[in-house]
Amino acid sequence: MVKYVQVCPRCRSRDIIMSNDNPLAGSMMPIERKCNECNYSGTFFPEVPEEELK
Numbered sequence: 001m002v003k004y005v006q007v008c009p010r011c012r013s014r015d016i017i018m019s020n021d022n023p024l025a026g027s028m029m030p031i032e033r034k035c036n037e038c039n040y041s042g043t044f045f046p047e048v049p050e051e052e053l054k
């Protein structure tokens with residue numbers, strides 16, 4: 001089984017946090033995430049096989 005993890009599209013870090021601080025954004029908006037490494041934020045974070053990151 002291959003395990004997929006979300007990574008930052010800019011720096012490929014896995015240190016990603018949810019940055020949905022607007023409670024109204026809930027169901028209608030895509031969840032925004034933020035990278036702790038490079039401060040990139042956005043709704044698109046690719047999923048890659050965990051083994052590719054090593």
Ligand SMILES: [Zn+2]
Binds near residue numbers: 008009010011035039
């Ligand atoms: Zn990043």
